[in-house]
Amino acid sequence: MADEALFEFLHMEVVSYLFKTADEEKCIPILENMGYRVGHSLAERFTKDSSRFKDELDIMKFICKDFWTSVYKKQVDNLRTNHQGVYVLQDNRCRVLTQISASKQYLEAAPNYLAFPCGLIRGALANLGISCIVTAEVQNMPACKFQIMIQRSQ
Amino acid sequence: MSRQAGRGTEAKKVSAELFTLTYGALVAQLIKDYESDEEVNKQLDKMGYNIGVRLIEDFLARSSVGRCHDFRETADVIAKVGFKMFLGITPTVANWSPSGDEFSLIVDNNPLTEFVELPDGHQNLNYSNLLGGVLRGSLEMVQMEVDVTFLQDALKGDSTTEIRLKFIRRLEDALPAGEE
Numbered sequence: 198m199a200d201e202a203l204f205e206f207l208h209m210e211v212v213s214y215l216f217k218t219a220d221e222e223k224c225i226p227i228l229e230n231m232g233y234r235v236g237h238s239l240a241e242r243f244t245k246d247s248s249r250f251k252d253e254l255d256i257m258k259f260i261c262k263d264f265w266t267s268v269y270k271k272q273v274d275n276l277r278t279n280h281q282g283v284y285v286l287q288d289n290r291c292r293v294l295t296q297i298s299a300s301k302q303y304l305e306a307a308p309n310y311l312a313f314p315c316g317l318i319r320g321a322l323a324n325l326g327i328s329c330i331v332t333a334e335v336q337n338m339p340a341c342k343f344q345i346m347i348q349r350s351q
Numbered sequence: 352m353s354r355q356a357g358r359g360t361e362a363k364k365v366s367a368e369l370f371t372l373t374y375g376a377l378v379a380q381l382i383k384d385y386e387s388d389e390e391v392n393k394q395l396d397k398m399g400y401n402i403g404v405r406l407i408e409d410f411l412a413r414s415s416v417g418r419c420h421d422f423r424e425t426a427d428v429i430a431k432v433g434f435k436m437f438l439g440i441t442p443t444v445a446n447w448s449p450s451g452d453e454f455s456l457i458v459d460n461n462p463l464t465e466f467v468e469l470p471d472g473h474q475n476l477n478y479s480n481l482l483g484g485v486l487r488g489s490l491e492m493v494q495m496e497v498d499v500t501f502l503q504d505a506l507k508g509d510s511t512t513e514i515r516l517k518f519i520r521r522l523e524d525a526l527p528a529g530e531e
Contacts, residue, residue, distance in 0.1 A: 200437040202409045204370045206402040211377050214398060231376040238372050268369055
């Protein structure tokens with residue numbers, strides 16, 4: 198029963214540790230991979246009692262509602278898709294950013310803090326059988342858009 | 352930050368798993384980054400310290416705990432309020448030294464190690480060393496210098512995890528202006 202503050206501080210510490218020690222261009226992939234590991238295990242634990250998902254959209258809804266609520270205590274605010282494998286999740290108050298800024302200040306630091314959540318999503322989806330690429334985009338903190346591009350195996 | 356009182360136990364449990372798993376991913380990364388277990392311990396302690404100096408603010412703001420008058424009171428607050436608030440467990444305070452400046456926290460079910468098995472060849476790794484750093488950092492912010500060591504570790508085959516805290520001194524100089 199860890200308190201959420203503890204997780205937030207840990208996440209900040211992990212980010213700052215990596216940017217102090219690893220090469221700049223390696224940090225984001227490392228953070229993303231850590232998120233992937235965590236998301237992968239979490240998805241397994243969250244869905245162990247739930248019924249089979251109907252389709253891709255059903256899985257996305259699960260990510261937006263249950264997964265997001267469990268991890269960030271709120272739902273994703275908006276889910277959009279082009280029906281060709283691209284989904285956009287918009288979170289108007291992304292928890293990892295709310296403590297940092299409410300404007301464009303520190304915008305350059307945002308990607309560092311979003312790599313882990315991106316990995317979380319990718320890991321969770323991978324566990325549910327969807328391989329994808331997840332990127333994050335911020336224009337004005339604390340709102341954030343996660344773009345999920347599904348890779349179909351031909 | 353929202354702190355709803357009615358938060359379900361399920362959500363709390365999940366956030367604990369998120370923390371445990373993230374911590375595991377961090378330790379795995381540190382083991383990759385450093386040659387020796389001692390270096391990993393050191394790094395975990397340092398990160399714990401950085402967390403502790405911030406966490407104490409959160410703790411003092413949310414609990415109505417005032418200044419502790421002796422080390423026994425401090426021990427009680429750490430075990431019954433601090434650990435309870437952040438990890439949802441209450442370690443036992445035991446093994447006081449005769450002079451009252453040393454005690455042990457006995458942690459029966461360490462949430463950090465919930466999904467962990469230590470592979471061979473990491474006998475020197477203190478998996479939960481972050482906790483030591485957190486204790487050290489947060490106590491330093493309330494003018495107490497302490498020494499934290501792990502005497503027993505359930506991951507290494509001991510029956511419990513025992514964290515030993517030793518009071519070194521009061522940090523008089525660091526007292527903020529206006530306080531006695």
